[in-house]
Amino acid sequence: MANIEYYVIKAPIQYISDLFKEYNDLKDVYKENAKLKEELDNIARESAMNDVLTSEIDQLKEITEIDYLPTDYRVKYTKVISRDTENWNNQVTIDLGNLSDIKEGMAVISAKGMIGTVTNVSEMSSTVTLLSSENAKSQLPIMILSGDEEYYGLLNRYDLSTKSYRITLLSDVEKLEKGAKVVTSGLGGIGKSPKGILIGTVEDYTVGDDASESVCNVKPSVDFNSLNYVAVVQRVNEK
Numbered sequence: 001m002a003n004i005e006y007y008v009i010k011a012p013i014q015y016i017s018d019l020f021k022e023y024n025d026l027k028d029v030y031k032e033n034a035k036l037k038e039e040l041d042n043i044a045r046e047s048a049m050n051d052v053l054t055s056e057i058d059q060l061k062e063i064t065e066i067d068y069l070p071t072d073y074r075v076k077y078t079k080v081i082s083r084d085t086e087n088w089n090n091q092v093t094i095d096l097g098n099l100s101d102i103k104e105g106m107a108v109i110s111a112k113g114m115i116g117t118v119t120n121v122s123e124m125s126s127t128v129t130l131l132s133s134e135n136a137k138s139q140l141p142i143m144i145l146s147g148d149e150e151y152y153g154l155l156n157r158y159d160l161s162t163k164s165y166r167i168t169l170l171s172d173v174e175k176l177e178k179g180a181k182v183v184t185s186g187l188g189g190i191g192k193s194p195k196g197i198l199i200g201t202v203e204d205y206t207v208g209d210d211a212s213e214s215v216c217n218v219k220p221s222v223d224f225n226s227l228n229y230v231a232v233v234q235r236v237n238e239k
Helices: 002-064
Strands: 073-082 091-094 109-110 113-121 127-131 141-147 149-159 164-169 181-184 198-209 216-222 229-235
Touching: 002 149, 091 113, 141 164, 141 198, 149 216
Parallel strands: 113 198
Antiparallel strands: 073 091, 073 229, 091 127, 109 113, 109 229, 113 127, 141 149, 141 181, 149 164, 164 216, 181 198, 198 216
């Protein structure tokens, strides 16, 4: 009776259950493959568009006799050689200095965006003050890309409690999209960061009590706890 019950009732039910499980697994694999194919198609389209835009920009430069744009820059790759635990959020030291034409005020980036600026230079190394430093003395000019609008402001400080930047807006703003990209504006002057380096994304936006100051909090694009290989940024029109 036990064998009959197993082969007549339990085994067919288990077989059908396994078939449904395999079918659902195949559906999941199909959906994942479709998603990956879509992402690959998007990458191919964006790559082709970038090639077209680069070609058009080069032609426009030649026609207008413009040698460079505010977004043009070169980088010098380096690594972090020291980081004081007492100044963990404030500074790092990199192994490029005067001998590599590094100057104070140059922007320093990681693969995910800007991490800080060069504030002290010796012959063989330089000190980089991080954007996460609460002791930063300079304000970084930024630009927010929200939909079709561009808004300008100043990155004032980093809030350790919320792990976000506090930005004072200079433009009149009615609404900011959450997740809008924040990049450098390139308006800091000679020797400062060029235009278009990623800073982070907008988290929220508020108007001050007296309605005279608009501020927003921005989530950094970089992980300040993991800084190993970085690059110093130099505008192409600067020596």
